[in-house]
Amino acid sequence: MKRMCTANLMVTNHEAQNFPGCLASISHSNASEKASLSDQEISQILFDRVLCDVPCSGDGTLRKAPNLWWRWKAGIANGLHGLQVQIAMRGISLLKVGGRMVYSTCSMNPVENEAVVAEILRRCGDSVELVDVSSELPQLVRRPGLQKWKVRDKFSWFYSFPDVPETRRGGVASSMFPSGRTQMEEAIEREFSNIKISKNGFRQLENYLTADTEISDFPLERCMRIMPHDQNGGAFFIAVFQKLAASPAMHVEATSSQGTLFTESTEQLKKFPDQVLRESLQLEIFPKSVLETDFTDCPDKSALKSGHCHTCTEQNPLKIKGLCDQEKAEDKGMFQNQSKWNGVDPVVFLKDEAVINSIRTFYGIDESFPLSGHLVTRNAESDLVKRIYYVSKSVKDLLELNFQVGQQLKITYVGQKMFERKKSKEDPSVACVFRISSEGLPIILPHITKQILHASPTDFRHLLLYKSRKFANFVNVEFGEKASKLKPGCCVVVLSKDGESPFSDNRVDESTVAISCWKGKVCLNVMASDDDCQELLQRLRLCEGTGKESPLHVNKPSENSDGEM
Numbered sequence: 001m002k003r004m005c006t007a008n009l010m011v012t013n014h015e016a017q018n019f020p021g022c023l024a025s026i027s028h029s030n031a032s033e034k035a036s037l038s039d040q041e042i043s044q045i046l047f048d049r050v051l052c053d054v055p056c057s058g059d060g061t062l063r064k065a066p067n068l069w070w071r072w073k074a075g076i077a078n079g080l081h082g083l084q085v086q087i088a089m090r091g092i093s094l095l096k097v098g099g100r101m102v103y104s105t106c107s108m109n110p111v112e113n114e115a116v117v118a119e120i121l122r123r124c125g126d127s128v129e130l131v132d133v134s135s136e137l138p139q140l141v142r143r144p145g146l147q148k149w150k151v152r153d154k155f156s157w158f159y160s161f162p163d164v165p166e167t168r169r170g171g172v173a174s175s176m177f178p179s180g181r182t183q184m185e186e187a188i189e190r191e192f193s194n195i196k197i198s199k200n201g202f203r204q205l206e207n208y209l210t211a212d213t214e215i216s217d218f219p220l221e222r223c224m225r226i227m228p229h230d231q232n233g234g235a236f237f238i239a240v241f242q243k244l245a246a247s248p249a250m251h252v253e254a255t256s257s258q259g260t261l262f263t264e265s266t267e268q269l270k271k272f273p274d275q276v277l278r279e280s281l282q283l284e285i286f287p288k289s290v291l292e293t294d295f296t297d298c299p300d301k302s303a304l305k306s307g308h309c310h311t312c313t314e315q316n317p318l319k320i321k322g323l324c325d326q327e328k329a330e331d332k333g334m335f336q337n338q339s340k341w342n343g344v345d346p347v348v349f350l351k352d353e354a355v356i357n358s359i360r361t362f363y364g365i366d367e368s369f370p371l372s373g374h375l376v377t378r379n380a381e382s383d384l385v386k387r388i389y390y391v392s393k394s395v396k397d398l399l400e401l402n403f404q405v406g407q408q409l410k411i412t413y414v415g416q417k418m419f420e421r422k423k424s425k426e427d428p429s430v431a432c433v434f435r436i437s438s439e440g441l442p443i444i445l446p447h448i449t450k451q452i453l454h455a456s457p458t459d460f461r462h463l464l465l466y467k468s469r470k471f472a473n474f475v476n477v478e479f480g481e482k483a484s485k486l487k488p489g490c491c492v493v494v495l496s497k498d499g500e501s502p503f504s505d506n507r508v509d510e511s512t513v514a515i516s517c518w519k520g521k522v523c524l525n526v527m528a529s530d531d532d533c534q535e536l537l538q539r540l541r542l543c544e545g546t547g548k549e550s551p552l553h554v555n556k557p558s559e560n561s562d563g564e565m
Protein backbone atom coordinates (compact mmCIF):
# COMPACT_ATOMS: atom_id res chain seq x y z
CA MET A 1 0.00 0.00 0.00
CA LYS A 2 2.97 2.27 0.64
CA ARG A 3 4.04 1.80 -2.95
CA MET A 4 0.55 2.59 -4.22
CA CYS A 5 0.43 5.85 -2.29
CA THR A 6 -3.29 6.13 -1.74
CA ALA A 7 -5.36 8.11 0.72
CA ASN A 8 -8.25 5.79 -0.08
CA LEU A 9 -7.30 3.13 2.45
CA MET A 10 -8.62 1.96 5.78
CA VAL A 11 -7.31 -1.07 7.65
CA THR A 12 -9.56 -2.56 10.30
CA ASN A 13 -9.07 -5.46 12.65
CA HIS A 14 -12.11 -7.61 13.38
CA GLU A 15 -13.16 -11.19 13.58
CA ALA A 16 -14.26 -11.56 9.99
CA GLN A 17 -17.47 -13.37 10.93
CA ASN A 18 -18.41 -10.37 13.07
CA PHE A 19 -17.28 -7.63 10.71
CA PRO A 20 -19.54 -4.70 11.57
CA GLY A 21 -22.16 -3.59 9.08
CA CYS A 22 -22.24 -0.01 10.37
CA LEU A 23 -25.98 0.07 9.82
CA ALA A 24 -26.74 3.69 10.60
CA SER A 25 -29.54 6.17 10.55
CA ILE A 26 -28.44 9.14 8.46
CA SER A 27 -30.40 12.32 8.20
CA HIS A 28 -30.75 13.81 4.72
CA SER A 29 -33.15 16.57 5.60
CA ASN A 30 -31.40 19.28 7.55
CA ALA A 31 -27.98 18.50 8.84
CA SER A 32 -28.10 21.24 11.46
CA GLU A 33 -31.31 19.96 13.04
CA LYS A 34 -31.58 16.68 14.80
CA ALA A 35 -34.01 14.87 12.56
CA SER A 36 -36.66 12.61 13.98
CA LEU A 37 -36.19 8.94 13.37
CA SER A 38 -38.92 8.89 10.73
CA ASP A 39 -36.85 11.35 8.64
CA GLN A 40 -33.85 9.16 8.67
CA GLU A 41 -32.48 6.68 6.24
CA ILE A 42 -30.71 3.44 6.74
CA SER A 43 -27.18 3.37 5.50
CA GLN A 44 -24.61 0.62 5.61
CA ILE A 45 -21.12 -0.23 4.41
CA LEU A 46 -21.20 -2.47 1.36
CA PHE A 47 -18.21 -3.53 -0.71
CA ASP A 48 -17.47 -4.05 -4.43
CA ARG A 49 -14.98 -6.80 -3.67
CA VAL A 50 -14.42 -9.10 -0.71
CA LEU A 51 -11.57 -11.57 -0.31
CA CYS A 52 -12.08 -14.29 2.28
CA ASP A 53 -8.67 -15.95 2.55
CA VAL A 54 -9.94 -17.88 5.53
CA PRO A 55 -8.12 -19.60 8.39
CA CYS A 56 -7.72 -23.24 7.33
CA SER A 57 -5.89 -26.45 8.18
CA GLY A 58 -3.14 -25.40 5.72
CA ASP A 59 -2.49 -28.91 4.44
CA GLY A 60 -1.77 -27.41 1.01
CA THR A 61 1.43 -25.94 2.43
CA LEU A 62 2.88 -29.29 3.54
CA ARG A 63 5.68 -29.08 0.99
CA LYS A 64 7.05 -25.86 2.41
CA ALA A 65 6.00 -26.59 6.00
CA PRO A 66 6.63 -30.35 6.45
CA ASN A 67 6.31 -30.13 10.25
CA LEU A 68 2.60 -29.58 9.75
CA TRP A 69 2.32 -33.25 8.87
CA TRP A 70 2.95 -34.37 12.46
CA ARG A 71 0.20 -32.16 13.81
CA TRP A 72 -2.31 -32.82 11.03
CA LYS A 73 -5.56 -34.60 11.85
CA ALA A 74 -8.96 -34.68 10.21
CA GLY A 75 -10.53 -32.89 13.16
CA ILE A 76 -8.67 -29.64 12.33
CA ALA A 77 -10.60 -29.12 9.11
CA ASN A 78 -13.88 -30.30 10.66
CA GLY A 79 -13.36 -27.84 13.48
CA LEU A 80 -12.80 -24.92 11.09
CA HIS A 81 -15.70 -25.65 8.72
CA GLY A 82 -18.30 -23.74 10.77
CA LEU A 83 -16.12 -20.63 11.12
CA GLN A 84 -15.30 -20.72 7.41
CA VAL A 85 -19.02 -20.77 6.55
CA GLN A 86 -19.68 -17.89 8.95
CA ILE A 87 -16.86 -15.79 7.51
CA ALA A 88 -17.95 -16.42 3.93
CA MET A 89 -21.58 -15.62 4.76
CA ARG A 90 -20.55 -12.39 6.42
CA GLY A 91 -18.52 -11.55 3.31
CA ILE A 92 -21.52 -12.14 1.05
CA SER A 93 -23.81 -10.07 3.24
CA LEU A 94 -21.36 -7.14 3.04
CA LEU A 95 -21.15 -7.31 -0.79
CA LYS A 96 -22.95 -4.88 -3.07
CA VAL A 97 -25.30 -6.41 -5.62
CA GLY A 98 -23.06 -7.08 -8.63
CA GLY A 99 -20.02 -7.33 -6.39
CA ARG A 100 -17.69 -10.32 -6.28
CA MET A 101 -16.27 -12.34 -3.44
CA VAL A 102 -13.36 -14.75 -3.61
CA TYR A 103 -13.28 -17.58 -1.09
CA SER A 104 -9.90 -19.28 -0.78
CA THR A 105 -7.95 -21.71 1.38
CA CYS A 106 -4.53 -23.32 1.22
CA SER A 107 -6.11 -26.69 2.00
CA MET A 108 -7.02 -29.67 -0.16
CA ASN A 109 -9.76 -30.84 2.17
CA PRO A 110 -13.26 -30.63 0.61
CA VAL A 111 -14.77 -30.01 4.05
CA GLU A 112 -13.00 -26.63 4.05
CA ASN A 113 -13.54 -26.04 0.34
CA GLU A 114 -16.43 -27.40 -1.73
CA ALA A 115 -18.56 -28.09 1.37
CA VAL A 116 -18.27 -24.43 2.40
CA VAL A 117 -19.05 -23.25 -1.13
CA ALA A 118 -22.09 -25.56 -1.32
CA GLU A 119 -23.36 -24.33 2.05
CA ILE A 120 -23.08 -20.69 0.92
CA LEU A 121 -25.04 -21.47 -2.27
CA ARG A 122 -27.61 -23.35 -0.20
CA ARG A 123 -28.10 -20.45 2.20
CA CYS A 124 -28.07 -17.69 -0.38
CA GLY A 125 -30.33 -19.36 -2.94
CA ASP A 126 -30.68 -17.39 -6.17
CA SER A 127 -29.07 -14.28 -4.76
CA VAL A 128 -25.56 -15.59 -5.34
CA GLU A 129 -23.88 -17.31 -8.29
CA LEU A 130 -20.72 -19.39 -8.35
CA VAL A 131 -18.80 -17.82 -11.24
CA ASP A 132 -17.25 -19.92 -13.99
CA VAL A 133 -13.70 -18.56 -14.22
CA SER A 134 -12.26 -21.39 -16.31
CA SER A 135 -11.23 -19.00 -19.08
CA GLU A 136 -9.36 -16.66 -16.71
CA LEU A 137 -5.60 -17.01 -16.16
CA PRO A 138 -5.21 -19.79 -18.75
CA GLN A 139 -1.61 -20.46 -17.73
CA LEU A 140 -2.62 -21.37 -14.19
CA VAL A 141 -2.90 -25.16 -14.13
CA ARG A 142 -6.01 -26.03 -12.16
CA ARG A 143 -8.48 -28.86 -11.65
CA PRO A 144 -12.24 -28.56 -11.29
CA GLY A 145 -13.87 -28.58 -7.86
CA LEU A 146 -15.16 -31.89 -6.47
CA GLN A 147 -18.80 -32.89 -6.81
CA LYS A 148 -18.66 -35.70 -4.29
CA TRP A 149 -16.58 -36.47 -1.25
CA LYS A 150 -16.81 -38.25 2.06
CA VAL A 151 -16.09 -36.87 5.51
CA ARG A 152 -13.45 -38.21 7.87
CA ASP A 153 -13.98 -38.24 11.60
CA LYS A 154 -11.66 -39.56 14.31
CA PHE A 155 -12.38 -43.21 13.67
CA SER A 156 -14.20 -43.55 10.40
CA TRP A 157 -15.31 -42.22 7.04
CA PHE A 158 -18.89 -41.06 6.61
CA TYR A 159 -20.72 -40.97 3.30
CA SER A 160 -23.69 -38.90 4.40
CA PHE A 161 -24.91 -37.14 7.50
CA PRO A 162 -27.47 -39.78 8.51
CA ASP A 163 -24.53 -42.21 8.85
CA VAL A 164 -22.99 -40.07 11.59
CA PRO A 165 -23.81 -41.49 15.02
CA GLU A 166 -25.52 -39.13 17.46
CA THR A 167 -22.40 -39.10 19.64
CA ARG A 168 -20.24 -37.68 16.81
CA ARG A 169 -22.61 -35.00 15.61
CA GLY A 170 -20.96 -32.38 17.75
CA GLY A 171 -17.90 -32.56 15.47
CA VAL A 172 -19.46 -33.48 12.13
CA ALA A 173 -22.14 -31.19 10.67
CA SER A 174 -24.63 -31.89 7.91
CA SER A 175 -23.20 -29.00 5.86
CA MET A 176 -19.90 -30.89 5.52
CA PHE A 177 -21.57 -33.38 3.14
CA PRO A 178 -22.35 -32.78 -0.54
CA SER A 179 -26.13 -32.75 -0.05
CA GLY A 180 -25.93 -30.73 3.16
CA ARG A 181 -28.90 -32.69 4.38
CA THR A 182 -30.08 -31.40 7.71
CA GLN A 183 -31.58 -33.19 10.64
CA MET A 184 -34.96 -31.85 9.58
CA GLU A 185 -34.63 -33.50 6.19
CA GLU A 186 -33.56 -36.64 7.92
CA ALA A 187 -36.69 -36.49 10.04
CA ILE A 188 -38.76 -36.11 6.86
CA GLU A 189 -37.05 -39.21 5.63
CA ARG A 190 -37.98 -41.07 8.80
CA GLU A 191 -41.58 -39.91 8.53
CA PHE A 192 -41.53 -40.62 4.83
CA SER A 193 -44.87 -42.38 4.58
CA ASN A 194 -46.79 -39.56 6.30
CA ILE A 195 -45.62 -36.78 4.02
CA LYS A 196 -47.05 -35.71 0.72
CA ILE A 197 -44.10 -35.31 -1.56
CA SER A 198 -43.76 -34.25 -5.19
CA LYS A 199 -42.48 -36.67 -7.82
CA ASN A 200 -39.29 -34.70 -8.20
CA GLY A 201 -38.79 -34.50 -4.47
CA PHE A 202 -39.39 -38.22 -4.19
CA ARG A 203 -36.72 -38.91 -6.79
CA GLN A 204 -34.25 -36.69 -5.02
CA LEU A 205 -34.91 -38.38 -1.72
CA GLU A 206 -34.54 -41.76 -3.36
CA ASN A 207 -31.16 -40.68 -4.74
CA TYR A 208 -30.05 -39.65 -1.32
CA LEU A 209 -31.05 -42.97 0.12
CA THR A 210 -29.48 -45.16 -2.50
CA ALA A 211 -26.25 -43.37 -3.35
CA ASP A 212 -23.13 -44.63 -1.64
CA THR A 213 -21.60 -41.18 -1.74
CA GLU A 214 -23.74 -38.10 -2.03
CA ILE A 215 -23.34 -35.88 -5.09
CA SER A 216 -23.79 -32.14 -4.87
CA ASP A 217 -26.42 -30.47 -7.05
CA PHE A 218 -24.37 -27.29 -7.29
CA PRO A 219 -21.91 -26.56 -10.14
CA LEU A 220 -18.93 -27.05 -7.85
CA GLU A 221 -16.73 -27.91 -10.85
CA ARG A 222 -16.48 -24.11 -11.24
CA CYS A 223 -14.24 -24.00 -8.18
CA MET A 224 -10.49 -24.10 -8.82
CA ARG A 225 -8.22 -26.68 -7.23
CA ILE A 226 -4.52 -25.92 -7.56
CA MET A 227 -2.53 -29.07 -6.86
CA PRO A 228 1.10 -29.04 -5.69
CA HIS A 229 2.38 -31.54 -8.27
CA ASP A 230 0.70 -29.82 -11.24
CA GLN A 231 3.07 -26.87 -11.25
CA ASN A 232 5.55 -27.61 -8.52
CA GLY A 233 4.06 -25.35 -5.86
CA GLY A 234 1.60 -25.50 -2.99
CA ALA A 235 -2.06 -26.47 -3.00
CA PHE A 236 -4.75 -23.84 -3.15
CA PHE A 237 -8.51 -23.65 -3.47
CA ILE A 238 -10.37 -20.72 -5.02
CA ALA A 239 -14.06 -20.02 -5.60
CA VAL A 240 -15.49 -16.82 -7.04
CA PHE A 241 -19.00 -15.68 -6.10
CA GLN A 242 -21.08 -12.95 -7.65
CA LYS A 243 -23.95 -11.35 -5.81
CA LEU A 244 -26.97 -11.19 -8.10
CA ALA A 245 -29.57 -9.79 -5.72
CA ALA A 246 -29.90 -8.49 -2.22
CA SER A 247 -29.15 -11.38 0.03
CA PRO A 248 -31.56 -12.17 2.82
CA ALA A 249 -29.41 -10.07 5.13
CA MET A 250 -29.90 -7.00 2.98
CA HIS A 251 -33.64 -6.72 3.52
CA VAL A 252 -33.35 -3.42 5.35
CA GLU A 253 -32.85 -0.85 2.65
CA ALA A 254 -32.73 2.91 2.25
CA THR A 255 -36.08 4.48 2.74
CA SER A 256 -37.74 7.81 2.11
CA SER A 257 -39.42 9.74 4.89
CA GLN A 258 -42.62 7.69 4.73
CA GLY A 259 -40.95 4.82 2.94
CA THR A 260 -41.00 1.13 3.41
CA LEU A 261 -38.25 -0.40 5.38
CA PHE A 262 -38.78 -3.87 4.03
CA THR A 263 -38.37 -4.64 0.35
CA GLU A 264 -39.23 -7.56 -1.90
CA SER A 265 -36.49 -9.53 -0.24
CA THR A 266 -38.82 -9.99 2.71
CA GLU A 267 -40.31 -12.82 0.72
CA GLN A 268 -36.89 -14.33 0.25
CA LEU A 269 -36.30 -13.86 3.92
CA LYS A 270 -39.25 -16.00 4.86
CA LYS A 271 -37.47 -19.02 3.45
CA PHE A 272 -34.82 -18.72 6.12
CA PRO A 273 -35.51 -19.38 9.75
CA ASP A 274 -34.59 -16.36 11.90
CA GLN A 275 -32.16 -18.45 13.84
CA VAL A 276 -30.10 -19.30 10.76
CA LEU A 277 -29.95 -15.67 9.69
CA ARG A 278 -29.04 -14.39 13.10
CA GLU A 279 -26.27 -16.91 13.47
CA SER A 280 -24.79 -16.67 10.03
CA LEU A 281 -25.34 -13.03 9.24
CA GLN A 282 -25.08 -11.44 12.65
CA LEU A 283 -28.04 -9.28 11.86
CA GLU A 284 -31.02 -8.52 14.03
CA ILE A 285 -34.32 -9.02 12.27
CA PHE A 286 -37.31 -6.91 13.15
CA PRO A 287 -40.81 -6.74 11.78
CA LYS A 288 -41.70 -3.62 9.81
CA SER A 289 -44.01 -2.29 12.54
CA VAL A 290 -41.17 -2.27 15.03
CA LEU A 291 -38.75 -0.49 12.72
CA GLU A 292 -41.30 2.22 12.04
CA THR A 293 -42.00 2.99 15.67
CA ASP A 294 -41.13 6.56 16.59
CA PHE A 295 -39.05 6.36 19.72
CA THR A 296 -39.14 10.05 20.38
CA ASP A 297 -42.11 9.14 22.62
CA CYS A 298 -39.98 6.96 24.82
CA PRO A 299 -41.43 7.30 28.34
CA ASP A 300 -38.09 7.42 30.06
CA LYS A 301 -35.59 9.60 28.20
CA SER A 302 -32.85 9.40 30.80
CA ALA A 303 -33.08 5.64 30.90
CA LEU A 304 -33.12 5.57 27.12
CA LYS A 305 -29.85 7.49 26.99
CA SER A 306 -28.21 5.07 29.32
CA GLY A 307 -29.56 2.23 27.25
CA HIS A 308 -31.77 0.86 30.00
CA CYS A 309 -35.24 1.58 28.77
CA HIS A 310 -36.51 -1.96 28.59
CA THR A 311 -39.79 -1.10 26.94
CA CYS A 312 -38.06 0.54 23.99
CA THR A 313 -35.09 -1.73 23.88
CA GLU A 314 -37.35 -4.68 23.61
CA GLN A 315 -39.36 -2.98 20.91
CA ASN A 316 -36.44 -2.00 18.79
CA PRO A 317 -33.00 -2.94 19.98
CA LEU A 318 -31.32 -1.95 16.72
CA LYS A 319 -32.43 1.66 16.60
CA ILE A 320 -32.34 2.16 20.32
CA LYS A 321 -28.80 0.85 20.41
CA GLY A 322 -27.70 3.27 17.66
CA LEU A 323 -29.48 6.17 19.34
CA CYS A 324 -28.12 5.39 22.78
CA ASP A 325 -24.55 4.91 21.51
CA GLN A 326 -24.73 8.20 19.69
CA GLU A 327 -26.34 10.19 22.49
CA LYS A 328 -24.13 8.70 25.16
CA ALA A 329 -21.08 9.48 23.09
CA GLU A 330 -22.25 13.04 22.38
CA ASP A 331 -22.93 13.59 26.08
CA LYS A 332 -19.43 12.57 26.94
CA GLY A 333 -17.89 14.38 23.97
CA MET A 334 -16.46 10.98 23.19
CA PHE A 335 -16.56 10.80 19.40
CA GLN A 336 -13.59 13.05 18.78
CA ASN A 337 -11.63 12.21 21.87
CA GLN A 338 -11.15 8.59 22.55
CA SER A 339 -11.29 5.24 20.90
CA LYS A 340 -13.77 2.78 22.25
CA TRP A 341 -11.30 0.04 21.33
CA ASN A 342 -8.77 -0.84 24.00
CA GLY A 343 -5.19 -0.60 22.81
CA VAL A 344 -6.11 1.13 19.55
CA ASP A 345 -5.44 4.85 19.15
CA PRO A 346 -8.54 6.90 18.39
CA VAL A 347 -9.09 8.27 14.89
CA VAL A 348 -9.72 11.99 15.30
CA PHE A 349 -10.57 14.57 12.65
CA LEU A 350 -8.06 17.43 12.90
CA LYS A 351 -10.19 20.45 13.70
CA ASP A 352 -7.46 22.88 14.78
CA GLU A 353 -7.89 25.59 12.15
CA ALA A 354 -4.69 27.33 13.28
CA VAL A 355 -2.65 24.22 12.44
CA ILE A 356 -4.50 23.65 9.16
CA ASN A 357 -4.04 27.29 8.12
CA SER A 358 -0.36 27.30 9.03
CA ILE A 359 0.15 24.26 6.78
CA ARG A 360 -1.86 25.74 3.92
CA THR A 361 -0.09 29.10 4.06
CA PHE A 362 3.44 27.77 4.57
CA TYR A 363 3.33 25.42 1.58
CA GLY A 364 1.01 27.62 -0.50
CA ILE A 365 -1.47 24.78 -0.94
CA ASP A 366 -4.18 25.88 -3.34
CA GLU A 367 -7.78 26.06 -2.14
CA SER A 368 -8.86 23.38 -4.61
CA PHE A 369 -7.07 20.83 -2.44
CA PRO A 370 -9.39 20.08 0.50
CA LEU A 371 -7.67 19.92 3.87
CA SER A 372 -10.49 20.62 6.35
CA GLY A 373 -12.37 17.41 7.08
CA HIS A 374 -9.74 15.34 5.24
CA LEU A 375 -7.02 15.41 7.90
CA VAL A 376 -7.08 12.94 10.76
CA THR A 377 -4.76 12.17 13.62
CA ARG A 378 -4.44 9.30 16.06
CA ASN A 379 -4.15 11.55 19.07
CA ALA A 380 -6.98 13.36 20.81
CA GLU A 381 -4.85 16.27 22.10
CA SER A 382 -4.00 18.63 19.24
CA ASP A 383 -0.83 19.84 21.06
CA LEU A 384 0.48 16.30 21.05
CA VAL A 385 -0.33 15.50 17.44
CA LYS A 386 2.71 13.93 15.82
CA ARG A 387 1.36 12.66 12.54
CA ILE A 388 -1.43 13.91 10.33
CA TYR A 389 -3.04 11.55 7.83
CA TYR A 390 -4.86 12.62 4.68
CA VAL A 391 -8.04 10.71 3.79
CA SER A 392 -9.99 10.55 0.53
CA LYS A 393 -13.63 11.62 0.30
CA SER A 394 -14.92 8.04 0.57
CA VAL A 395 -12.76 7.29 3.63
CA LYS A 396 -13.90 10.59 5.16
CA ASP A 397 -17.56 9.58 4.63
CA LEU A 398 -16.88 6.17 6.13
CA LEU A 399 -15.20 7.70 9.17
CA GLU A 400 -18.20 9.98 9.69
CA LEU A 401 -20.53 6.99 9.40
CA ASN A 402 -18.37 5.14 11.91
CA PHE A 403 -18.73 7.99 14.42
CA GLN A 404 -22.49 7.96 13.90
CA VAL A 405 -22.74 4.28 14.71
CA GLY A 406 -20.65 4.58 17.86
CA GLN A 407 -17.28 3.59 16.37
CA GLN A 408 -18.18 0.05 15.35
CA LEU A 409 -15.07 -0.14 13.16
CA LYS A 410 -11.81 -0.87 14.91
CA ILE A 411 -9.48 1.10 12.69
CA THR A 412 -5.79 0.27 12.84
CA TYR A 413 -4.65 2.38 9.88
CA VAL A 414 -6.30 5.04 7.81
CA GLY A 415 -5.45 7.27 4.83
CA GLN A 416 -1.95 8.31 3.87
CA LYS A 417 0.54 9.80 6.30
CA MET A 418 0.93 13.35 5.00
CA PHE A 419 2.48 15.60 7.66
CA GLU A 420 4.77 14.86 10.60
CA ARG A 421 5.78 17.15 13.43
CA LYS A 422 9.51 17.85 13.30
CA LYS A 423 10.99 16.17 16.34
CA SER A 424 13.85 18.55 17.10
CA LYS A 425 13.49 21.35 19.64
CA GLU A 426 10.97 23.79 18.31
CA ASP A 427 12.63 26.72 16.58
CA PRO A 428 10.57 29.96 16.79
CA SER A 429 11.79 30.94 13.33
CA VAL A 430 10.01 27.91 11.83
CA ALA A 431 6.51 29.01 10.81
CA CYS A 432 5.18 25.47 10.33
CA VAL A 433 6.40 22.59 12.45
CA PHE A 434 4.74 19.98 10.25
CA ARG A 435 6.96 18.59 7.53
CA ILE A 436 5.63 16.74 4.50
CA SER A 437 6.17 12.99 4.86
CA SER A 438 7.75 11.16 1.96
CA GLU A 439 4.75 8.80 1.82
CA GLY A 440 2.26 11.62 1.29
CA LEU A 441 4.43 13.77 -0.96
CA PRO A 442 3.13 12.41 -4.32
CA ILE A 443 -0.44 13.34 -3.32
CA ILE A 444 0.23 16.89 -2.15
CA LEU A 445 3.05 17.77 -4.57
CA PRO A 446 0.88 19.04 -7.47
CA HIS A 447 -0.84 21.44 -5.05
CA ILE A 448 2.22 23.06 -3.42
CA THR A 449 3.23 26.50 -4.63
CA LYS A 450 5.77 27.52 -1.95
CA GLN A 451 8.86 25.96 -0.37
CA ILE A 452 9.61 24.10 -3.58
CA LEU A 453 12.92 23.87 -5.47
CA HIS A 454 13.95 22.18 -8.69
CA ALA A 455 17.35 20.50 -8.67
CA SER A 456 19.58 19.29 -11.49
CA PRO A 457 20.12 15.51 -11.63
CA THR A 458 23.63 15.93 -10.18
CA ASP A 459 22.57 18.00 -7.18
CA PHE A 460 19.53 15.76 -6.62
CA ARG A 461 21.73 12.68 -6.58
CA HIS A 462 24.18 14.34 -4.20
CA LEU A 463 21.35 15.11 -1.82
CA LEU A 464 20.28 11.47 -1.82
CA LEU A 465 23.84 10.23 -1.37
CA TYR A 466 24.91 12.57 1.43
CA LYS A 467 21.45 13.25 2.92
CA SER A 468 22.71 16.64 4.04
CA ARG A 469 24.33 19.29 1.83
CA LYS A 470 25.60 22.76 2.61
CA PHE A 471 24.11 25.46 0.37
CA ALA A 472 27.60 26.42 -0.81
CA ASN A 473 28.39 22.85 -1.85
CA PHE A 474 25.73 22.42 -4.50
CA VAL A 475 27.21 22.11 -8.00
CA ASN A 476 24.65 24.56 -9.30
CA VAL A 477 25.44 27.76 -7.38
CA GLU A 478 22.08 29.32 -8.20
CA PHE A 479 20.28 26.31 -6.69
CA GLY A 480 22.31 26.69 -3.48
CA GLU A 481 21.39 30.36 -3.28
CA LYS A 482 17.70 29.66 -3.84
CA ALA A 483 17.79 27.00 -1.15
CA SER A 484 19.39 29.42 1.32
CA LYS A 485 16.57 31.92 0.73
CA LEU A 486 13.72 29.53 1.54
CA LYS A 487 11.91 29.95 4.85
CA PRO A 488 13.34 27.76 7.59
CA GLY A 489 11.48 24.46 7.80
CA CYS A 490 10.34 21.80 5.40
CA CYS A 491 10.74 22.16 1.65
CA VAL A 492 10.39 19.93 -1.38
CA VAL A 493 13.16 19.31 -3.91
CA VAL A 494 11.98 18.17 -7.33
CA LEU A 495 14.28 16.47 -9.80
CA SER A 496 14.41 18.44 -13.04
CA LYS A 497 14.07 16.22 -16.05
CA ASP A 498 16.97 15.92 -18.44
CA GLY A 499 17.37 18.99 -20.59
CA GLU A 500 15.03 21.08 -18.44
CA SER A 501 16.38 24.09 -16.68
CA PRO A 502 16.13 23.52 -12.93
CA PHE A 503 14.60 26.98 -12.64
CA SER A 504 11.95 26.99 -15.30
CA ASP A 505 8.45 26.66 -13.90
CA ASN A 506 8.57 22.89 -14.25
CA ARG A 507 5.20 21.22 -13.98
CA VAL A 508 4.81 18.20 -11.78
CA ASP A 509 3.04 15.10 -12.96
CA GLU A 510 2.87 11.41 -12.04
CA SER A 511 6.41 10.79 -13.29
CA THR A 512 7.90 13.59 -11.18
CA VAL A 513 10.55 12.52 -8.68
CA ALA A 514 10.74 14.60 -5.49
CA ILE A 515 11.97 14.41 -1.91
CA SER A 516 11.04 16.14 1.26
CA CYS A 517 13.89 18.15 2.87
CA TRP A 518 14.45 20.42 5.86
CA LYS A 519 15.98 23.82 5.27
CA GLY A 520 18.29 24.66 8.16
CA LYS A 521 20.62 27.60 8.72
CA VAL A 522 23.45 26.38 6.47
CA CYS A 523 22.27 23.27 4.71
CA LEU A 524 19.48 21.20 3.22
CA ASN A 525 18.75 17.89 4.99
CA VAL A 526 16.89 15.06 3.34
CA MET A 527 13.85 13.92 5.37
CA ALA A 528 13.56 10.41 3.98
CA SER A 529 14.73 7.08 5.32
CA ASP A 530 17.96 5.49 4.10
CA ASP A 531 15.90 2.79 2.41
CA ASP A 532 13.80 5.34 0.55
CA CYS A 533 16.93 7.22 -0.59
CA GLN A 534 18.55 3.98 -1.73
CA GLU A 535 15.43 3.01 -3.65
CA LEU A 536 15.24 6.40 -5.35
CA LEU A 537 18.89 6.24 -6.34
CA GLN A 538 18.34 2.83 -7.82
CA ARG A 539 15.38 4.11 -9.80
CA LEU A 540 17.42 7.03 -11.05
CA ARG A 541 20.19 4.70 -12.20
CA LEU A 542 17.64 2.55 -14.02
CA CYS A 543 16.09 5.60 -15.64
CA GLU A 544 19.49 6.72 -16.80
CA GLY A 545 19.97 3.24 -18.24
CA THR A 546 23.41 2.76 -16.68
CA GLY A 547 22.30 0.08 -14.23
CA LYS A 548 25.65 0.62 -12.51
CA GLU A 549 26.00 0.75 -8.75
CA SER A 550 27.47 3.94 -7.47
CA PRO A 551 30.66 3.55 -5.40
CA LEU A 552 29.08 5.86 -2.84
CA HIS A 553 26.66 4.67 -0.18
CA VAL A 554 23.66 6.63 1.03
CA ASN A 555 24.49 5.79 4.64
CA LYS A 556 27.59 7.97 4.47
CA PRO A 557 27.82 10.21 7.51
CA SER A 558 26.56 13.70 7.00
CA GLU A 559 29.18 16.11 5.68
CA ASN A 560 27.84 18.43 8.32
CA SER A 561 29.57 16.66 11.18
CA ASP A 562 28.70 19.14 13.94
CA GLY A 563 25.02 18.51 13.35
CA GLU A 564 24.46 22.15 12.38
CA MET A 565 21.37 22.61 10.26
Ligand SMILES: C[S@@+](CC[C@H](N)C(=O)[O-])C[C@H]1O[C@@H](n2cnc3c(N)ncnc32)[C@H](O)[C@@H]1O
Residues within 6 Å of the ligand: 014, 015, 016, 017, 053, 054, 055, 056, 106
Ligand atom coordinates in the same frame (compact mmCIF):
# COMPACT_ATOMS: atom_id res chain seq x y z
C1 LIG B 1 -4.84 -17.92 5.32
S1 LIG B 1 -4.42 -16.69 6.43
C2 LIG B 1 -4.56 -15.22 5.50
C3 LIG B 1 -3.27 -14.86 4.88
C4 LIG B 1 -3.29 -13.50 4.21
N1 LIG B 1 -4.22 -13.49 3.13
C5 LIG B 1 -1.89 -13.17 3.72
O1 LIG B 1 -1.67 -13.16 2.53
O2 LIG B 1 -1.04 -12.91 4.56
C6 LIG B 1 -5.80 -16.59 7.47
C7 LIG B 1 -5.66 -15.51 8.51
O3 LIG B 1 -6.90 -15.39 9.20
C8 LIG B 1 -6.64 -15.06 10.55
N2 LIG B 1 -7.86 -15.41 11.31
C9 LIG B 1 -8.10 -16.49 12.09
N3 LIG B 1 -9.36 -16.44 12.57
C10 LIG B 1 -9.91 -15.31 12.09
C11 LIG B 1 -11.17 -14.69 12.24
N4 LIG B 1 -12.13 -15.23 12.98
N5 LIG B 1 -11.38 -13.52 11.61
C12 LIG B 1 -10.42 -12.95 10.85
N6 LIG B 1 -9.21 -13.50 10.67
C13 LIG B 1 -8.96 -14.65 11.27
C14 LIG B 1 -5.41 -15.87 10.89
O4 LIG B 1 -4.73 -15.28 11.96
C15 LIG B 1 -4.63 -15.79 9.59
O5 LIG B 1 -3.76 -14.70 9.63
